[in-house]
Amino acid sequence: MVGCCNGLPGMIKYLALYLRSIKSDEEWEMVHQNTQAFISEFCCLVYKELPDYLQPCFIYLGHFLENQLIDPEKLCHLLMMEGLLSTRQSVKGESMMDMTERYLKELARMGVVEVQPEEVPATKKLFKACRFVQGMETFCVSNCEEKCFLKIIDLRQEDCCSLLSSDGPRRLVIYLGKHKVDIPREVSKTIRSLRVVLLRNQHELVSPAKMLNLKEFGVLRVLDFDGIDFQRLKQLPGISNLKFLRYLSFKGCILDELPSSISKFSYLQVFDLRVEGGYLIKIPNVLWELRRLKHLYLPLKFATQNGENLRLNSLTQLETLVNFNTSLCRANDVSTLCKLRYLEAKVENNFPDFKSITSYMRTSTSNECQLHCSIDIIDLDCYANEYSTVLLDFLSCKVLRTLQFKGYIGSLSPCDKISPNLTQLLLHKSCLKQDPMPILEKLPSLGILVLTDNAYMGKEMVCSASGFPRLKCLRLLNLSELQRIQVENTAMPILSDIEINNCQKLDINSIPRFHALLLGKKKKDPDQDISNNVF
Incomplete structure (x- = not known):
């Protein structure tokens, strides 16, 4: 029975107090055969002890599997887009990311989640990942469904297709598998958050295109695709109709091309295009129209239409820019991003671009802004005096946190x-x-x-x-x-x-x-x- 406590001091203590009250062999046997009920009772007790401001963070973790490592930054963005992070709970000078990590630290202290520290952080991030403490995920999911907070449909299971109703949860998670679910139109038009996940080693699959007509998801705010092979399962029709979308992620997916209709997502604030590594995605030059965008994660490899560089200079609300490649984007555009807090950029064999990035970093350093830069310089040989002078300026920039320099x-x-x-x-x-x-x-x-x-x-x-x-x-x-x-x-x-x-x-x-x-x-x-x- 102690083994079922997963090493949690609180659960072991609760078990000890519980067992101390047992007086007969029959009670011992009953407890032994109902260990899971005991764990659920403990989880319920822990949840009730959580402060009000921590409970939404905890139950939102029900969107993820028990052993899945969760990126705290992603969790922060999702909570923000769902309106579950309140500035009223922040301390002076604390960002939303700081607040999320503070919440995770409190949840870890209470034995609800495990956190993985960031060993050598390139930013102010404390944690690399978090996940459920074993046993908590089952309770969290049942609690989510009981409170009508979240509905999970696992199409890998035979009994996956429970009834959906329009007065049910506004958040839906679908794990793809060999089974199919029909989502009624009256349900689709009430869903505000949709997460579609393809786990590894799933060979028998029903395409989401056969189940989801995104035209019907008129009030959708969050759309999170995880690991979907759109080459194999076909792209989803109607995605351009999601005009109220705040969060869109294709992280870990296989995707050939983005439609130019993404320019219609005028409310989009978080856009994650970090598709599966090694795959090339074609991006239309319309990202500059997403003027409310705050966090943009470009893919490692991508191409643009007609070979023109991506224009980003109008994204003045941008706070995070990842995989900014000056060979594919306009280097000077970063100088217009006055709210940028994290820049991850690559400069390849182009001295004028290196000079532009250096000038931007020097300006940011003199303004004492909270910018963190992670820069990758490739095939740039600093033989000439002019190159060496710019390199000296570059290295002295206090906003520089991570550097890969490949060249003389x-x-x-x-x-x-x-x-x-x-x-x-x-x-x-x-x-x-x-x-x-x-x-x-x-x-x-x-x-x-x-x-x-x-x-x-x-x-x-x-x-x-x-x-x-x-x-x-x-x-x-x-x-x-x-x-x-x-x-x-x-x-x-x-x-x-x-x-x-x-x-x-x-x-x-x-x-x-x-x-x-x-x-x-x-x-x-x-x-x-x-x-x-x-x-």
Whole structure:
């Protein structure tokens, strides 16, 4: 019975108090055979103890499966678009994301959810993911349906097709499977939130296009597609009719092309286009018409009509912009995004674009705004003096949090000329002639460092006693000239993850500190294929 408590101190304590009152063998046997009822009773007790402001956050988690990792940022957006986050509960200077994480921290303290800390955050985010504590999901879903908050239809199950009525929940989750459900028109026109999920390894499927006529969902505010293969299951008709849509996500889906009719979504505030990696999606150049947009997540790979760059300069309400590629978007447009708080951008072999991004970051730094930048520079060799000057300006921008630089640098700026807020750094083919460690070890926030493919051309590295106070992850890969690394005993005090590979002249056994960490990793998981991409 203790095993059913899943290690939760509160549930174990409740069980102990409950068992202490039992006086007969018959009562013991009854409790033993009704463990699930006991768990439900405990969950109900915990829920009743939740403050009023936490209850909507908890029951909204019923949209997700028990073992599913939930992105707190996504949860925040959904709660906002549904009007379930109130500024009346915020403290001074607290953003909606801060409030969501505070709620999750309280729920974790009460044993309702588990949170996964962000080890080396590129932003102010505290948590990488959250999920239900085992046993809580079943209670949450039943509570959602009992309160008419949410209806879940699992088309993988035989008994999935329960009756839907117009006076039922305004939120609907459908897990696709081999069965089909017919949603009456009078129900469709009352649904405000629709989440359609395709789980992995589902081979027998009924296309959502055969069940959902989106023309009928006239008041829909939230539409969340998760893992849907639109190449296989066909696109849904009527999506352009959803004129009141606030939230639209195709994250993890396979999608060939967006219709130009998305320009009609004039109320859209969150748009997630991060389709399944490796798939190319064609985007019409109409995103600039979505003037209320606050959070835009572009795909890693996409193409535009006629090869023209995406126009985004009219999105003046934008706070989040992810996968902004200057080869596919107009680099100068970021200068008009005065409310931007997080920028994730890529600049590829284009010095004017690099200069534009640097100018924007410098302006943001001087204005002391709360911008966080994660920048990927590819195939940009800084041989010329003009390039080096711009690079110096770029590195000094305090809004710079994460940097991948793939190209020639030659020499690093002094540590006091590099952003003290830099948390993650990758250098690739940088051909540094002098040991970078005396400079990099003084960066107070650096948590991840990757030097790869002759990023450093010297023979020796030295890490001093007080160096790298926040470093957790170190990668040294394909450094052909490196022969010695001298690491003082008190350097890198919290280093826990290290990989050294293809540094052929380096004797790892001569570095006791690193040798012990590497040996411990091999014993822990000898077959693990460690990805070089730790960003």
